[in-house]
Amino acid sequence: MTATLLFPAILHPLLTAHPHLRHLIVGYSGGLDSHVLLHLLATNRACWPGRTLAAVYVDHGLQAASARWGEHCAHTCHELDIPFRVLRIDARPAPGESPEAAARRARYAALAAELGPDAALLTAHHRDDQAETLLLQLLRGAGPHGLAAMPTASRLGSGWLLRPLLDVDRSGLLAYALEHDLRWIEDVSNTDTDFDRNYLRHRILPLLRERWPAVARNLARSAQWCAETADWLDANADADLARVTTQRPDALHIPALQALGEPRQRNALRRWLRQLGLPVPDARQLRHILHDALTAARDRQPRVRWRGGEARRYRDTLYAMPPLPPHEPRQTLVWRANADGYPPLDLPGLGTLRLRATRGEGLRAELLAGVTLTIRFRQGGERFRPVGRHHSQELKKLLQEAGIPPWERDRLPLIYLSSTPTLPREGGGNPGLLAVVGLGIATEAAARAGEPGFLPVLQSPSATGFGIL
Numbered sequence: 285m286t287a288t289l290l291f292p293a294i295l296h297p298l299l300t301a302h303p304h305l306r307h308l309i310v311g312y313s314g315g316l317d318s319h320v321l322l323h324l325l326a327t328n329r330a331c332w333p334g335r336t337l338a339a340v341y342v343d344h345g346l347q348a349a350s351a352r353w354g355e356h357c358a359h360t361c362h363e364l365d366i367p368f369r370v371l372r373i374d375a376r377p378a379p380g381e382s383p384e385a386a387a388r389r390a391r392y393a394a395l396a397a398e399l400g401p402d403a404a405l406l407t408a409h410h411r412d413d414q415a416e417t418l419l420l421q422l423l424r425g426a427g428p429h430g431l432a433a434m435p436t437a438s439r440l441g442s443g444w445l446l447r448p449l450l451d452v453d454r455s456g457l458l459a460y461a462l463e464h465d466l467r468w469i470e471d472v473s474n475t476d477t478d479f480d481r482n483y484l485r486h487r488i489l490p491l492l493r494e495r496w497p498a499v500a501r502n503l504a505r506s507a508q509w510c511a512e513t514a515d516w517l518d519a520n521a522d523a524d525l526a527r528v529t530t531q532r533p534d535a536l537h538i539p540a541l542q543a544l545g546e547p548r549q550r551n552a553l554r555r556w557l558r559q560l561g562l563p564v565p566d567a568r569q570l571r572h573i574l575h576d577a578l579t580a581a582r583d584r585q586p587r588v589r590w591r592g593g594e595a596r597r598y599r600d601t602l603y604a605m606p607p608l609p610p611h612e613p614r615q616t617l618v619w620r621a622n623a624d625g626y627p628p629l630d631l632p633g634l635g636t637l638r639l640r641a642t643r644g645e646g647l648r649a650e651l652l653a654g655v656t657l658t659i660r661f662r663q664g665g666e667r668f669r670p671v672g673r674h675h676s677q678e679l680k681k682l683l684q685e686a687g688i689p690p691w692e693r694d695r696l697p698l699i700y701l702s703s704t705p706t707l708p709r710e711g712g713g714n715p716g717l718l719a720v721v722g723l724g725i726a727t728e729a730a731a732r733a734g735e736p737g738f739l740p741v742l743q744s745p746s747a748t749g750f751g752i753l
Contacts, residue, residue: 295324298436298448299332305444307403308332311395312339312368314357314469317408320457321449323466325406326364338367340398342391344375346383353469360467371395380591384479392440399443409434409447412454415503416484418510425567429554432511433504453500521555524548534560536602538578549574560604563592577602585690598689609633613661613694618702620656629659631742634695637721639738646739647699647718648731656702657718662694668717670724679720686723697721699740 299305310325312318322339329337341357343350354370361368373394377386395405414433421430438445449457461468477483492499528540536556541549553573554564565573569590577597580586587596589607596603611633619629619637629637637659639647662679669676683693701716718729721740731737 294451295328295448296331298446299335302404302437302444302446304402305404305446306334307336307338307400309395309398309403309405310337310339310366311405311407312341312357312361313471314341314353314360315471315474316461316466316468317410317449317454317457319360319466319468320460321406321408322360322364322366323464324460326366336367338369340395341368341370342394343370343372344387344391345372346375346387347471347473353471356469371398384481396441396443399441401442403442404444404446405440406446406448408449408457410449410452410454410457411500411504412485412489414450414507415489415500416481418503418507419484419488420480427554428510428514428517429558431507432514433507435511450504517551518555520548521552524552525556528552530601532603534604538597538600538602541602542578546574549578557593557604562604562606563590565590565593573602596689596691599687601687601689603689608691608695611661611695613663615661617659618656619659619699621652621654626652626657626738631659631697634697635742635744637697638741638743640741642731642737642739644731644733644735644737645725646731646737647725647729649736649738651718651729652738658700658702660698660700662696662698666698666717668720668723669727670720671727671730672724673727682720682723688722692722696723697740697742 299308308325310318310322312322325337329335339357339361341354343354358368358370371394373390375383375387375390377383381389399405417433418431421433424430434447434450436447436450460466473479474482475486477486489499496502524544525536528536528544530537541552544552550570553570557564564570565588569588572588573595577586577588577595580597582599585596585598587594592606594605594607596605609632617629617631619626626639631637639652641649664680666679667676668679668682670682680693683696688696697720698717699719699721701718717726719725719740721742
C-alpha cells in the first residue's frame with residue numbers, strides 16, 4: 285500500500301469511532317510529523333462531512349525562531365484553507381522541573397482550554413514516538429500505567445486527544461511528505477542529545493534497530509499489552525475502592541483499606557490518587573503512606589508529602605489533597621448583593637463561595653434580602669448553635685464532633701451579618717453568625733419547611749476540598 289492510500293485507512297476508523305467529535309484541531313508545530321497529519325486531514329476532509337478542521341500552533345517562547353515558525357504555520361494553513369491561530373504560553377519550568385516536562389505541561393494545559401465536549405485535539409505522535417515513550421518510562425521505573433505509553437484516544441480537558449498515527453513509522457510519514465512535496469521546519473533542538481528523548485532517538489534506538497529492525501513495532505505492541513494490564517488493574521481497583529470509600533471523594537476508610545492485601549492497597553491508592561487529579565507518588569512514598577499513615581495509632585495525625593500531593597490521617601480516615609496553600613485566618617471579606625443576588629465570592633486559596641437557591645434548607649431567603657455579609661474564619665472562642673441543637677456550643681467542640689479534620693477547621697468560612705444582628709438568640713451563639721460552611725446553619729437563620737432559602741456552597745479549585753455544606 286502506498287503512503288497516500290495508507291493514512292486514510294488509519295484515520296477513517298478512528299474518526300468513525302468518535303462520531304460526536306465535530307471539531308478537529310490539529311496541534312501543528314510546522315515540523316514533518318504534524319505537517320503530514322494536517323495535509324492528510326485537509327486533503328481528505330470531504331470524507332468526514334459535518335466536521336470542522338482547524339490548526340493551532342503553540343509558541344513556547346523558548347527559542348528566537350519560534351515567532352518565525354508560527355508565520356510558516358500560518359502560511360501553510362492559508363494555502364490549505366484551514367483556520368489557524370497561535371497560542372503563546374509561559375513554559376518556564378518550576379524549581380526542580382525539567383524543561384521538557386514544563387513545556388509539555390504548559391502546552392497541554394493551553395490546548396485543553398481550547399476544547400469543548402465535541403472537540404478533539406489531534407497530534408502526530410507516531411510509532412517511533414511510542415517506542416521512545418515506553419523506553420523513557422521503563423528507565424524511570426514506571427509500572428503498567430506508565431509503560432502503556434500513549435493511548436490512541438484519551439480525554440483532554442472537556443474534549444478529547446486523538447493520536448491517529450501511532451501505528452505508523454516515521455519513515456512512512458517521510459515517504460508521504462516526499463510524495464506530496466511538503467515543506468517543513470527542522471527544529472535544531474530536536475538533535476540536542478542533552479534531552480533524554482533525543483538521546484534515545486539519536487543514540488540508542490538506531491543501535492537497537494541494527495540488531496532488531498522491528499524494535500519500534502515490538503515496543504508498541506508491548507505498550508498495548510501494558511495498556512490492557514493497566515485497564516484490568518483499574519477495574520480491580522475500582523471494585524476495591526467501592527469497599528473503602530466514604531462520603532467524601534478525597535477520603536478513604538482506613539479499617540476497610542487495611543482488610544485488603546498490600547498489593548491491592550497500593551493498586552487502590554494509585555487509582556484513587558489519579559481520580560483525584562493528584563500526582564502518583566513513587567514506590568518509596570507509597571510505602572510511607574501504607575506503613576506510616578495506615579498503621580498509625582488512631583489518635584495520631586501523620587502526613588506523607590510528595591511533589592504535588594500529600595496524604596494525611598485523621599482518626600480512621602485517610603485523606604489526600606494538593607499541598608495546602610498559605611491561609612490567613614484573620615482576614616475578613618465583604619459580600620454584597622447586587623440586582624441578581626450575591627455574586628460568587630473568591631476565597632484566595634480555598635475556592636469560590638456561592639449561595640445556591642433551595643427550599644426548606646439553607647439560610648432563610650427573607651433574612652438575606654438587602655443585607656451585606658462578611659466572611660471570617662475561626663479565631664477561637666466562637667459559639668454556634670446549628671440546626672438540631674438546643675443550645676450553643678463552642679465551635680471547636682462542634683467541629684471535633686463532626687469529624688472535620690484539624691487542617692480544615694481554620695479554613696472553613698464563617699458567614700456573618702455585617703449589620704447589628706436582629707436575630708433572636710435562643711440558646712446563645714455568636715451575634716450575627718449565620719453559618720459555618722461545612723458544618724451547618726444557625727438555627728435562628730435557617731429556612732423552615734417550604735420556605736425559600738440559600739445553601740452556602742464552597743467549590744474547591746481542586747478535585748478535593750470541603751465541597752457542599
